[in-house]
């Protein structure tokens with residue numbers, strides 16, 4: 584039932600604050616005391632390998648950044664279809680992420696991995712093939728996702744995943760419980776931030792999309808914790824608008840991708856308040872590129888408006904290890920609006936299936 588929404592993608596984007604609030608209500612009290620992790624019954628781990636595809640891989644990159652930066656745990660993110668080129672050391676826990684739990688590349692990757700590695704599944708379908716194959720399962724609790732483009736499942740994967748790794752780090756003594764409490768408190772404000780981001784984006788995105796819709800291609804830039812969101816924004820544009828969209832670390836621009844920037848080339852910058860993004864923005868503008876900043880206070884499409892006396896993990900002070908989660912809302916809305924203005928079906932892009940069960 585679409586209710587007042589014009590399509591499933593719009594509905595699922597709108598549902599995100601509620602999904603995050605629901606997830607946090609389930610896991611909040613079990614995060615800072617380590618009990619989420621203990622309840623999974625998995626052995627301790629020294630390394631983590633995240634295995635996934637597409638949007639789930641981007642969620643995995645956010646989770647990997649979190650476990651690395653908070654716990655110093657060596658972590659690999661592995662594109663599921665490339666697993667045979669990866670060597671996993673002893674003591675590695677495999678975190679397999681799949682909204683559907685039926686993605687053939689992910690299931691095949693697990694078949695190819697050594698049985699010694701315990702597998703934790705993060706999925707929206709707890710009776711899926713992935714869940715059956717795993718040693719323990721984390722439910723995303725995103726509810727049914729009908730649109731082919733993954734939206735609310737991404738944010739649910741991120742929130743369930745980062746709270747689970749925070750819990751694991753507390754349980755293993757790598758993270759102080761008081762720090763975990765502060766991190767979870769920061770996440771608790773996410774529903775409100777996402778809802779506010781959607782209101783601003785609804786106002787600004789239609790005109791932005793109209794300005795850039797005739798461009799043949801798009802560049803998305805980010806840095807550090809902002810990078811998975813840039814990659815996610817680019818994937819959504821490709822999948823829905825059939826336009827090329829490349830995501831690049833901002834620092835890599837000068838090593839090649841800048842050559843793509845010409846008069847009017849749209850360059851979407853995920854701005855999480857890192858001043859080092861400014862030099863990339865200046866390089867793009869010097870070549871005539873059309874810069875759209877998304878995320879930070881004062882950007883073209885801000886995802887957050889911080890009070891001057893903010894004392895939490897807000898942008899502009901220290902960045903949360905999971906980066907600018909709320910920035911995904913304007914990125915999803917931009918991709919959807921662009922696709923609609925180009926006459927594309929946002930719920931059923933051509934040649935795309937809800938879950939990819941072939942390899």
Ligand code: M6R
Nearest residue numbers: 637638639681682683686732733
């Ligand atoms: O069901 P999965 O999470 O395993 O699907 C993986 C990808 O096929 C999927 O995330 C795809 O990239 C999305 N449709 C992108 O919006």
